Each structure stands twice: as C-alpha cells, then as structure tokens.
Amino acid sequence: MQKIGVFVCWCGSNIAATVDVKAVVDAVSHEPGVVYATDYQYMCSEGGQSQIRQAIKDFGLTGIVVCSCSPRMHESTFRKTAISAGLNPYMVEIANIREQCSWIHKDREDATEKAIILARTAVAKLNLNRPLTPGESPVVKRALVIGGGIAGIQSALDIAEAGYEVDIVEKSPTIGGKMAQLDKTFPTLDCAACILTPKMVDAASNENINLYTYSEVEDVSGFVGNFTVKIRKKARSINADICSGCGVCTEKCPSRKAKDEFNMGLSNRGAIYIPFAQAIPNVPVIDREQCIKFKTGKCGLCEMNCPAGAIDFKQQDELVERQYGAIIVATGFKPISLENFDEFSYSQCPDVITSLELERIMNAAGPTKGKLLRPSDNTPPRTMVFVQCVGSRDTSGCGKTYCSKICCMYTAKHAMLIKEKYPDIDVHVFYIDVRTPGKNFDEFYRRAVEEYGVNYIKGMVGKVAERNGKLLVQGSDLLADDQIIIEADMVVLATAIEPDESARNLATMLTASIDTNDFFTEAHPKLRPVESPTAGVYLSGVCQGPKDIPETVAQASAAAAKVIGLLAKDKLRSNPCVASSNEMLCNGCSTCENVCPYGAISYVSKEIRSAGKMEVRRVAEVNEAICQGCGACTVVCPSGAMDLKGFTNKQIMAEVDAICR
C-alpha cells in the first residue's frame, strides 16, 4: 500500500480564487492511500518544496501528488524535489488544477468539485505507480557521416576537431559532392574549389577522420549510442595503398566513350579515371561497364603502364561492419530529370543546358577550359536566356511543388559572371518571382540588374525551338503585356533540385522519416531542425530541404554540435516510460513489431517455464534505449502482454474510474 502525500497549491490567487483549496485538501485526505494532505501558497517556491521534502521524511511517503499548474510547467521541478528527498522521481503525479480548472471555470463550486476529481484521479493513478529507473546504455565514441559533400565534410571536421573519430561514407569515388562541381559561389563570387578543396584535404589528413569513398551503407541496426552499420566498399580495381595517383593509367586508357559525370556529361572520360584533379583520395577507379579488359578480356594497358603495379582487376567488393554512437545523414541532392519539360527542348538541343552544366562550362577545369562556348558548335554565344523555376513550384505533377531556393541566386550569379567576362553578351532572365532573402543577397541580385544590365523579364518561357542554329525562345513579358521571341544562342534552365535517390532507401534503413518529396523530416520544424525523429540520427544539408552553401555549413556544424554533445556522454539515460512485454503472456504474433515506428521491438526465442515445464517460445523484447514510449504497441497486443511503464493499462483505467466515480 502506498503512503501518499497530497500538496495543493494556491498559486497565489490563481488557483485559490476559484478553487476552495481547503475543501480539496479535506476531500482527498479520505482517498485510499493518502496519509497526508496540505495546502500552501506557492508549492513551487523554496518554502513549498521544503514542505514537501519534510513531509516525505516525516510521513515516510512513497509518492506525492501535487495539485498545481500543468505538468508541462513544473513536473520536472517536483520530480527534482522528490529526488532530493530520496523519493523516486516517477512517484510524483501532478493534478493540473490551474490551466485545466481554475483558469477556465468561473463558478467556485464547479471548479472546486472538478479540482477534487482531478486530485483523486491523480491519487488513483499514483496508487499504481512503481518506481522507475531510466535505462542506461553505453555510447560508442565514433560517428558516421553518410555523404561526403560540403555538409558531410563540415560535420566530420567539427566532430573530429572535438576529438572524436568519425567516418565518412561517400558513394562516388571522391569526396567533395556538388560543391566541387561549382565554379563560383554567391554572393561573394569566390571560387568554390578554392574554399572547398582545402576542407577536403583537411578531412583527408585529419587523423580522426576515416574516408570510405566509392562505398555505400548497406545495413543499419542498433540504436542511439550503439549503431551497427554495414558498409560496402565497392571494388575500385585499384590497390589504393600503393597507387601514387600519378594518373598515367587515365591517359593510356583507350576507351573514351564514357560520359564524364563530373562534367555533367559534357565531355568524355576513360574507363579508368580520376573524377577531377583535386579528387580525394587521388586514386583512380575503373568503370567496369566501360573497361575493354572487363568487357572483352583484352587490353590491360593501364596495368602495363602503371609504375606502381596498383591495378587489380580481380579486386572484390569488401564489406565492413562498424559500431557508431551517432549518424549524420548528408546525402545531398541532384537536379531533377527534365523529361517532363519538352517545351524547353532540353533533350533535342545541345545548347539548352541546365545551370549545373553551365557551372562546368564556366569552370576553368571544365570541358571548355572555362571559355563560354556553345556545346553544339563550340562558338561563343551572343545572346543568352536564363529560365527560372524550371520544375520548381509546379503542382501539375511534372515537377516539384516546392521552391528550390537556390536558383534565384545562382541565376543572378551566372548572369553577373557572364556579363563581367563578356560584356557584349545580352543576358535575359525570365523570372516568376525573384526570391533573395539572405545576407547581401538582394543587393547581389540588384547589382546584376543595375550595374551589369542583366535584363530581367517577369514572365515564363512557353517554348524553345531551334531554327538555323539559333534558339527561338518564346515567352511572356507580363509587365509589358507582351509575348516576346528572343533569338538566343544558349538557354540555361534553372532546374529544380530533389533529394538524392539514395535517400528513400537510407531512410528505411535508419527508420528515419522522409516527406512526400523524399526530404528527410526533422524532429521539430522549428526547435529541433537538425535532428531526425529517430534518436541518434541527425540531418545535415540539402537532404533535409533545399538550402544554399552557408545554410548547409551552418546546419552541418549544428548537427556536429549535437553529435559531439551525444558522444561526450559515457552513458545515455533513457526515458523510463517505455513499453515492456510480459513474456508469460506474449504469444509471439509480431503485431507490435509491425506498428512500432522506431523498430524498438524484436522477437527472441526464450526458454520459459510454463505449467511446470520449460519450453522455448518466441517472445517480444523491447529495446528500452530505442523505445520512445508512444504506446502504439500496447493497444495492438492481442494478449495484453505489452504495457507502457508510467502509463500502464491499469493506471489509465484507474484514472477513468476515478473520473467516472
């Protein structure tokens, strides 16, 4: 039998003005289990708390009910009070007689009656409370970053800087991601490579960072503090330990048919290649689908010419299994496919290009060595047209419903760069809205218009057609109420961006959630923007939503800070109000396993004594470190084996009974 103390707070006049606190004290003192009841002006004050502590000691209370404000306000306060008096914090119940009683009811009689009912409901629940201890689990002091773009690199550097080991898994042969493909960055116009490659080198040379390039995450199990991740290191067909990165093999390779992914397919590369000059690691990779040796068995020129003897045609994929305390998802984005946008003639005309392709053309290391030339005939363009919102803000089903956020700024950047390098080129930009919130962003866009004379046209392009080597761009000029046709040499489409295609599969592995556009969802859109709802999984960069480089880096560092905070702990204390299964009752049906949003329930074979003999049964087991305590499993359990600590079936039934008495 519990010994319960009830403490009724006046909250000054907030409660006492509408609720007869003395009457509440009188009424609850007759409730079963109650040995002590009192009232005080401010229970949460030091005076009130010391009264509680004293009463716990004097009456040997096993639990306390505080009739006061909302538990969302002061539950933690009174739990701490209980701890300091040697009482288990989960033996505290709050009856909310302020927000849900005195503040909303005017009639004193009604309010007092309701307060009494709320108090006795809390007493009824507390009678069934059991002391709960938070579970503890060790933390593996190593983090995993999935994706080696600027987001992943920044997160990894920050974590490594704090002294923790971190692995980066990158599916392509080099880290660097999309930022490595960019020419200049807005709004400062510094070159992307100049600010990114030092970071890449830092990541590679940092002894706390381990790179798994050309690798993919295959499986994730475990929970916060203790994830087990299987990583597939795809066969590069190169022995990376002895390769010196001299690049002779890439020059000797006779195959030149493969489209260079790094240059967005605007040039060709060999079957053995290093994606770009500053690639990290600076080790080539053999594209087995293109390699003549792999296709016909004859060739091997690279092997013959390699001074280090690093070519290994027999190399196999390697599976690595490692433990991590935390995981950061930084899988990034890709431009959408333009197959639904035939009106822009992207597939027919080589001179209609995407913005990312223009980045490569403008880049000194790109296919044209930085000269602005038309891909079709390598001549310099005289008139260029930019089209914004291609596939963004599209609810017709062809594109994406969201705003891709970065296009307004990079289009202004492109226009400005072209005007600066080639002042004679006419640059027209078709826009629906120009969205440039951000530090120095609007000034940047206005500079493109006012200083560089970029012609911004409010309207949209309806058709692009090729005629006599020119591109006829037909669009509307809404402000002039006109339909205009521009004879352009090049058309650049500000293509919408979407999450990388790996996001969906990865989300399933991590039991992290994604939205309808495959962006990872954050735990709270405002207050927990870098955490996923799954404990121990954090989000960094565009995988969570479109963002530019400064925002990506900020989020990457924020995610890293969260991870460092987690790894700094030796043990994780979990919320003890979690589900637990009574293995004697469990019938092994797996229903609970299916509804659990966190994958916290697994089934194990256990030897169980039943009716005097031992038998092996398949029973549910809850991992307390993963369980968040929603209680979905308790309701689906057909045998009633599953219950939620702190909110047990019996406790809630007792509350119902107390209310309906």
Next chain:
Amino acid sequence: MSIEKTEDSNFEPLIVAFCCNWCSYAGADLAGTSRLSYPANVKIIRVPCSCRVNPMFILRAFQRGADGVIICGCHPGDCHYSTGNYYARRRMTLLFSMLDYLGIERGRTRVEWVSAAEGVKFSTVMNEFSKTIHELGENKKLRDLRCKEFLD
C-alpha cells in the same frame, strides 16, 4: 448520480477527454492560459500519444457512467511519434462504428486534432461536444448496473 436522474432537466454530462501529451494537452493548457472557458464536466486524462488510447479505456468510461468520450491528438502528419495518430484514427473509426452498433450514439464519441497552438480550437471543440452530449442526454447503454450500487 442515479438512473432516476435521467429525466432531470439539470442533467450535467460527464465527459472524459484523452489528450496526447505533445499537442492536445498543451492545447488544453493554452486554452487555460488564454482563459478560454469550457464546461467543467470535461475531465482530461493525459496520455503520451493518441495511439496509447486503448478502446478498452473508452468502453470502461462508458461502463462507469461517462456520457461522452473524446480523443484529442496531434494533427495528421504532426504526431510526435510520426504515426501514432494514424493508428488512433483507424482504431477509433472501427470502435465508433461498433459502439454505434451497440446503440451508443455516434455523437458521444469523437476524435479531434488539436495542436499545441490551438487553445481556441480546444475550447470550441469542448463546448460543442458538451452541447452535443447535453442534447443526447444521459448515456445508459453501457452502464454496469450491478456495480453501480456498490460504487454509490
């Protein structure tokens, strides 16, 4: 309250509200801090998530004399536990049609999505619901008459 009181014009219904900890309970708190009144006969039980509400709880409430039961959760898509309110929605759809079959009017049971910012909605919903129950009168169907004597 005895059975004879049914015809009493002063009938005050008893309403049990299950509120999820993250959205609706906070919404109820907000209604409180904004001093938005709703009838005193609404009594709130805090649960971690609307999916914690076992249909048994609702049956129990009706059995013990509740006249109406309302379940409040986060808006679809906003559940703190991602999917809890979807389970609640499906469960309650089934349960309510079963209760209907048993003769407990549809109006006595309700599911509402109330976010932590919707104090106004919470109080309007409770006022409306209480009014509906008032009109429906006392619920007799599931009351356990044998226990009643002991309890009174």
Next chain:
Amino acid sequence: MYTAEREMTENVLRISNVNTRKCMKCGKCSGACPAFDKMDIHPHQFVSMVEKGDIEGLMNSKTLWSCLSCFACVERCPRNVEPAKLIEAVRLSVIRKQGENRLKADDIPVLLDDELPQQAIVSAFRKFSK
C-alpha cells in the same frame, strides 16, 4: 461584386471546373500561346479577370474567338489552372446567352433574302431556336 456578376463568375467557374486561385501569375500560358498576337486579352489576364469577376468584359473580348483551343496553356501551366477551359467556359456563356434573345419565327420573313437557299434558312432556324 454585384450579384449578377458573381453569378456569371460562378457559372464560368462551374462550367470550367477551374480554380483560378491556384494561379501564381507566372505567365507561362501567355508564353506558350500560339495565338497571343490575335488576342486582346491574353491568357494570363483572362485568368486574373475571371478571378476579379469581370466576365462581361471577357464576353466582349476577341480572345474568345481567337483562342485556338490548342490547350498549350493547359499543358504548360505548372499549377494546373487550365486557362483554355476558362476561355471555353466564357465562350459557352456567350453562346448560351445568344439563345435568350434569338429571333422569333414571325420576325424572319422580313430578313429573308431571295438569294438565300431554303435549306440554310431551315437549318439556321433549327440551330438558333434550340
């Protein structure tokens, strides 16, 4: 908006089943329209005017009869607004209205022309008295 105007607008929206509020004024419809030069009110304006409720103005516009119904605007619209359906709906409103003040049978003889083939008179009568 006057009641009559509102009624007409609602009628157009009902016939076309278009929600003009979805329009984000991007102008892609006018950018795609092959008959743009023949129109006095251009597709994007058409949508705005329906939203404003100026059906009377639209009914007198050349646009109704210069729209080719090629559906380029419908195809290209990123927000599924479907301007061509609105134009068609206003066109229908005009045609339906014409029915209201059609000629009476007694008025016809005065207008008859000897050159006019009998068959044309009969078919015109059928067509316009429906």
